[in-house]
Amino acid sequence: MNAPNASGWKPEMGPAGSALPTTASGDKGLQLEEALIFELGQAGTYGVDLPEPEAAPVAGLSKFLRKAAPALPGLSEPEVVRHYTRLSRQNYAIDLGPFPLGSCTMKHNPRLNEKMARLAGFADIHPLQPKQSVAGAFEAIAELSDWLITLTGMAAVALSPKAGAHGELCGLLCIRAAIEAKGEDRPVVLVPESAHGTNPATAAFAGFRVESIPANADGRVDFDALVSRLGPDVAGVMITNPNTCGLFERDMKRISDAVHAVGGYVYCDGANFNAIVGKVRPGDLGVDAMHINLHKTFSTPHGGGGPGSGPVVLSAALAPFAPLPFVQRDDAGVAHLIEEEDAAAQGHAQSFGRMAAFHGQMGMFTRALAYILSHGNDGLRQVAEDAVLNANYILRSLEDVLDAPFAAAGPCMHEALFSDNGLAEGFTTLDVAKGLIDEGFHPMTVYFPLVVHGAMLVEPTETESKAGTDRLIASMRALAERAKAGDVTLKSAPHYTPRRRVDETLAARKPKLVWKD
């Protein structure tokens, strides 16, 4: 393990001595105290000079005409830049260190992706400009589609959904359209306990009634319970695979066959596809629809760093219902954008409609394609292998100090799951998470999945080096030992952040929604 400043060649970090001076500014060196932007600046200061309007305000606005100037803060451009840069210094980001947030796949965003996304032919185009002027963008979209179809073994891909949950909705709407096309009435969607929390919400939003299927003792779907519930009223199942316990659903093919046998469809939540990309094709497991989070598996930025993108791959049974518009190659291999006016002629009369105004997040498509092309087939396979290897390294390195409820059943996939079992009386998962902030890491996912008490879900992703993973393990080990020993200083962590532990309960019960009364 490479400890920071191990050789001691740098001076001591942080304040020396006990009698610390206060500062007139409120800042403490690089620890910045920042006011709200409404508390900064003064009226009459502007970042830009606008010309005086040439004419009086348009007549006819009448009562909608503003009577008083809006209470905008008056700041110059450098003041605004400094305000947000100072705030960003109080934040944590994937570019600062590991972000082991289970289920979120916070991996490094390669700079090559960013370079490609900034090419003018991709970055400076508009969805409404003439189609013939963006042939290169269509080709890039078609190439991404080809890759996603190949990697998943599916028949088609709908690229327009903007995020994972939007993709789930797209898949469920395809299933609903397919059921309606057959003239059937299937009001129920089955969702196992090990699925992502968005799944039941999506099914309900798409107009289905949700029924929960229990997990078995080893953290997977209870196959017998699921099969016994199947029937002519079941539209389908939504299964997260690998699931939220970080485990591969081994019965997936049997489940798909059983669901298909009663005329239902299989939705797979592909948020954890990064654990199996290049290894398993969901199409071979009988999946009918699955969203892929480009911002997870294919490394496009997320978590405040950029918009998500949730393409949905579809089986041959659901492909005819895919939303418009989409890019499709003609017989000569040229990519075209198919919209409503061409849908019938191109064989897409059954499309259920649109998920979005246009065809999706171009900037995310470019980044994902750059990631795919820079890795290639063998590189993508190694992504899955390294993600799973790193998670298992964490699982096996910590199972002696943290309770790992499914560790005995075998290796995990891309994330390691621990519980709060064995912490000292009064010490919780939250205390360990807050302690991890003091250690300089973003906390792991806490209290999810719900099937494990006080869950701690750790996902290192493939982008952490062994040295970085060892540092995370050392910190988690130290925190586990403190929590088991009942170290009271952990109850008040974090101590080294710009703000001490916030009262989350009070914030939720009595939220302050305005900065002043």
Add this chain to the structure above:
Amino acid sequence: MTRYFTKDHEWISVEGDVATVGITDYAQNALGDITFVEVPEAGKALSKGDTAAVVDSVKAASDVYAPVGGEVLEGNPALEEAPELVNTAPDGEGWLWRQSVADAAELGDLMDEAAYAAYIAEL
């Protein structure tokens, strides 16, 4: 007055025609600090097992199911201002709603206090 319990950690107390429903001390302890409670409106028809209320805590949002069928008489109005009553007095002031009991036979499927104590001891 007899109190019955469900496997989902609701309790129901029946007094005459009126039943009061809440969640158990075990449930509030598992959920952690309650931040918001959505109680059903009077007049809502409930079948056994229907989602009747939603309890939000710092950890999760959880559905609360009707232990038996009936019609909602009132949701606990105190919880709007003081959801923490579910934490401090789950068996008393922190009750969630009052309802009628459509079919008293449904009470027979529930656990009594001793059976519930044995049930949570196993969890």
